[in-house]
Amino acid sequence: MSAPVGMPKPICLIQNQQGRLSTCPEALEVLQSIRQPVVVVSIVGLYRTGKSYLMNRLAGKRTGFPLGSTVQANTKGIWMWCVPYPNRKDRTLVLLDTEGLGDVEKGNTQNDTWIFALSVLLSSTLVYNSMGTIDQNAMDQLHYVTELTERIKAKASPGDSAGGDLEDSTEYLRFFPSFVWTLRDFTLQLELDGRPITEDEYLENGLKLKKGDTPDVRLFNLPRKCIRFFFPTRKCFIFDRPTSRKNLHRLEQMEESELEPDFVEQADRFCNYIYGTSKEKTLPGGHVVTGHLLAKLVETYVETISSGKVPCLESAVLALAEMENAAAVEEAVACYVKLMGQRLSVPTESVPELLGVHAGCEKEALQVFMARAFKDDGQRFQGKLIKTLHDRKEEFCRRNEQESTKRCQALLATLCVELEEKVRSGVYSRPNGHRQFVDDLKDVEERYHQEPKKGVMAEEALKQFLEGKEAVGKAILQSDTALSEKEKQVEEARAREEAARREQEVQRQRQAELEQKMRDQQRSYEENVQQLKVKMEKDREQLLEEQKKMMDSRLAEQQALLNEGFQKEARQMREEIQLLKEENAKVQESPSLEKVVDGICKIIGAIFSGIMKCAEFSQNLSGSSGQSLSRPQQAPALTYWPCPSPAVANNR
Template sequence: MAAASSSSSSGGAWMPGPLCLVENRGRRLSVCPEALALLAGVRQPVAVVAVVGLYRTGKSYLMNRLAGKRRGFSLGSTVQSQTKGIWIWCLPYPDRPGQTLVLLDTEGLGDVEKGDTQNDTWIFALAVLLSSTLVYNSMGTIDQNAMDQLHYVTELTERIKAKAASGGSGGSGEGGLEDTAEYVRFFPTFIWALRDFTLQLELNGRTITEDEYLENALKLKKGDAPDVRLFNFPRECIRFFFPIRKCFIFDRPTSGKNLHRLEEMTESELDPEFVEQASQFCRYVYWTSKEKTIPGGHVVTGHLLAKLVETYVETIQSGKVPCMESAVLALAEIENTAAVGEAASCYVGLMENKLKLPTETVPELLEIHAECEKEAVRTFMARAFKDDKRHFQAKLMKSLEDKKEEYCRKNERESSKRCQSVLASLAGELEEKVRMGTYSRPSGHKRFVEDLKKIEDRYRQESKKGVMAEVALQQFLKGKESIGRTILQSDEALTEKEKETAEAQAQLEAAWREQEVQRQRQAELEQKLQDQQRSYEMNMRQLEEKVARERDQLLEEQKMMLESKLEEQQAMLKGGFEKEAGRLREEIQHLQRENENMQKPSWISSLVGGLADAASLFIPGFAGRALGVVSNLFRRL
């Protein structure tokens, strides 16, 4: 199915219809360039809803309902070879301006006609890795057969690594569940959609909710026999990998003879109960689906999601196991480099708009620089993530320092041109008199000095000369010294003694002017050093604020995991599963220790303190000036 895109100035790239994002050709997965380019064009945060499940279970119909369309994802795509893989549809998020809803429809799992189904697990794993809400669609009830069909969940630790330093690709059985906390940071919310459900929702004579039905189906059996372990393992995986779970049941949408024309049927032609159930499902997904994030709370845009798709598919095709932490670090390298470039461009754009050259003083330029630099650093902070060693922030500091110096040099050049133009205009008459020999007469030296003083006085009255005013004047007067000496020596009205005195006076004035220029240069150097100090303090403040925000986000993640594990532990204790409860107790204690460490002042100081070391690598002599700032920060913390 081909579809053109229509772009929005707000950063969305909406699709009139779905496109194939990941194509499945037997044993090979490949990314489709057209869909990837459209996804990469989405600069807004994305909420990603993926649907997985067995073929011929009506997955695509649910996704079309979420898209608000009767047609879109092909309802027969699970048996059409040209639509294998993962299909994507980017749409404006309902009632959430500034966000994009990304729908991912996956090919049907377990299709016996495919022969080799090893890619099914990879399709399932990609749906888990890319989504913020995962919908598992199945037919009928949640029985042992349904659990057996969901064996893809039990293989997640074999198909996905959470941390690069984990030393392996996970495992199966109980060993594969030793550290579910790291997976939970990445994994989506889980919704089980049960289609054509015909049972009464009752348990022990009382009516129960869909969620209670799901939780009852996920109860574990006691014992350590092989058949008990086999029964428990998929249930443990769902419980531990997906602490946030929801269940929806659906009646049959219409009679069997009409199912083939479901796309054409209006809501009034469908079973009213099914229509209401589908509406409740959509409302829940719209209301609860969160922006896709990566650990630390960094929000994923369509651009970043496209990079993740590329990274994961390339890893799978290379024969390796996708590692979530490695993918995030690779993404951070790319994104932080882009963040430096974007921030530098922001700085240049602001400087070109605000800076009018030449400025009268260096502090005037530095003040404008400080405003533009602050906004540029804010731009960098908004995009950068996991810059743990602060190398990218230091690179930005060096880049902005270099650009500031270039603007200073440009300011001097513009000022010099202005000053030379003024002096050339004022000195025209004097130079004409020199050529005419007007000063080569008795008392000519006195008139020459008087005319030169008039030029200096009129020059000083001129405005908008800029920072090179004194330097240009000193150079101009220095250029007239040899002419003045010649006129002085030829002046017959002066005695030798008077000539010596006049020569000494001229040299004294020249030395004084040179000292004034040197004092100005020294003052400018001190102003620039003070500006570097201000720049570092501003960078530290923004970094400290960013780290504090990230800590709050991380603590929120930890809180969610703690609550889910405490709830799970209580359920295990209540069911008499002491071993499982003990393992959860260790994970809970580990999370609590992490929370305590993160709330210590030293946690923030250890993360921001590296900026001084990183900056000293890029900006010579920076470490000493930064030391006082870091010390003050530590005292404040």
């Protein structure tokens, strides 16, 4: 789906009324309509620091998010603006402008912390905006980052309502965004020890730790550790004042040519960096978040916070997967039904013709499911999809048979009009009338066979039609005075043999159709396993990429700690790195299909069992109507095994 239109201005996503957070239905509807991946950029910082101007700039607009021109905070809650991503039609840029932190009129630091935590949880790039320089005062103002582990749990642990701690920071890396610090009205020269430095070097120097273990030192180091451990991808931008102080109140009305050239160049660099480096919002394992999924995340987190609980990232993802996988099944089934409706013209001439259309539609429906589903442990939802698609296929088969039956019955009714008239007028009630009746009936049968597009029930409909004429034929035969009793017996025997031949042909056709359906289920199983294998491999590659980024960031941080002389922290980092290596080794192992296809085997096996019962019923029906009809005593054996061994599936 293309980026949403009709958003000329931002709307409130999360309301903040009297210290209570709640979602806005209108904004959620906008997000739910976006089926594209979203890049979420949020900005946080103290109130009245110019956050909204940067967000408007990212939206490519001069106005939008209210800038405000007084000492009072303007934005309340979290406001959202969805705009087309520059030069990327397949992505939507979601900008989140947050309520200014530290508003003295609000007097609720806990509320500020939740605003900050939600910005971290929802974004793929987090911009922290502050005034002046990176000094201890700036770090003190960033105390919200030190409370993240108290406000957010990374993994679910029964009976534990508290958050995590800094030593478990690796788990948070799977969820947290990249970090950009923007410094407004920066007036210093970028120099260190007499040499020029970059903005990023200035940031890293400001994040250096102080040696010692006193309370003051721990307090000094804590926010710096949090930023370094939680946000390994960091960037810094400095901005001159955009215009003179007396013109700041009309910043929205000012043309770009009226602004300070250095500020314009700095703002352009900032926007280009955000556009060029910001990634799609993803969940652990690399699953890309669409607008629809983002709406679910917003609802989940806000409801949890409003209930007084600590949001658990792992639990939120699992709950999201449950909802999304159920929706993936519905979407895949809808896709299948739509494609079958477009491609299938009933009645088909044969069952393989219908099954061929079904196979193509099932494959595409399965691709739709695989693209959307994630964390489908035990293939529970994939198994549900298999069963549902089988049921839908059987519905199409029944409709195909019904349409064929209706067409055949209508055709036979038309072809036998003359024969019916002769019966009513007594044309056959005379000597040799039976022979004429048989010849006329044969003529109807021959003309019936010559008609095309009768469908799969052609033989069955003809058999039932001829069976309906048996009583008339017997009456005509018995009243035919030109035939001796012996000749009548011969005619009756011939009629029974002909009926037996037709029954045998119908049973042969039914048996062939059952075998074709068995082969189709085998094909379906193999298609499901193959697509699952491809998805598992893709998921494994994404996880390995995620693990590599985490490993690289931790190794870099460990080296930085060693260079700064922090041996204890470096040892703790080494322990995290070792755990990552162990996880990486498990992920690098080629995924075995032995366990994951078990659910598929059970579903396919149940379907095969149903088909086999149909085959057995058909055999019993064939053999229970009397030996004198010379019908087949045993149907051809069905030897297909629905689930090849995992080893075979793995090597296919």
